[in-house]
Amino acid sequence: MRLRTTLCATSWLVAGLVLASCGSEPADGSQSSTTGTTANNSAKVSACPSTPSKPPVSNGLPDVSLRCLGEGPDIRLADLRGPLVVNVWAQWCGPCRDEAPYLAALAKTGKVQMLGIDYADPRPELAVKFATDEGLAYPHLVDQDKTIQQALRIGGPPLTAFVDKDGAVVHVHRGVLTSQQQLDQLVKDKLGVAP
Template sequence: MKFRTALCTISWLVAGLVLASCGSEQPGQSTSTTGTTVAGADKLTACPSTPSKPPVTNGLPDVSLPCLGNGPDIRLADLRGPLVINVWAQWCGPCRDEAPYLAKLAKSGKVRMLGIDYADPRPELAVRFATDEGLAYPHLVDQDKAIQGPLKVGGPPLTAFVDADGAVFVHRGVLTSQEQLDQLVKDKLGVTL
């Protein structure tokens, strides 16, 4: 009887250990709510790792945002230029209007680019928008409007120009032409296209 009780106890312990070590996550999978969990996100440019830097007074906010595609979260305060950051959403008509100008700027390779999908309830449509418009640069997600106060975002679109020292100039509203965007890049970042 003692042997049977001991065997039963051991069986329960082994079963408990097996169940405790099992989970729904497979090796190499992430439990992130962004990235590859959104259909098509693997087609987006991956977010790079960024070295930690001290925030600057007139720079980007000390906010970390997750990548819409693959890659790590990015702390905005770590970023330095020349860099163009475009705040957009797939539901924003003017964002669609200016997308070809941003895609062309990205293809030039003269400045780094970063997109921020802002207050967007449909990440799968955001991925489709970025892919369809040829926005071949990393994109972050700001579903909770973390940048709203620091960058005074009334809504998208908004384009920020970050210089080599981390100082930021913000253009609010839609970009109306390639010439306008190229001139802003020249004036704010000193980069001629």
């Protein structure tokens, strides 16, 4: 009986640590009331381009508009076509930091379009610092209110979606990307592009 109690307590402790490592909320549980402005140093982040309006596609990105973390217009996700890699991240997420070098390296190849979405993040100024420090030299959007949560079934960041040339989400990788080889293979297998 004592062994069972100890094992149960240990299991709950491990589960709590795993969930705390990167869940759907910042570690401090804080919420932000800043929804309409970007950080003062947002010019350091890649600007968001204008995108032509297109009809939503079946199995595509959700038909919502998100504001740019840097300069530029809001982006309507349903307008986007690939090959495109969309990475959902937050500056408070440790695994997001772990996978950032792989995303930065993929962006440098120029073989696919890249888009980041800063998710449920109460500190836009730290998000800008994260993106610039990690060399994530591609446009980033802000989703402080978890607008895309239901459509992409986001439990928490990181999450990486692969969008084909027709705008369909052909694959969603939930959790941290563990190597450059893994990311490159996903791009090749899901989007038909060899980085």
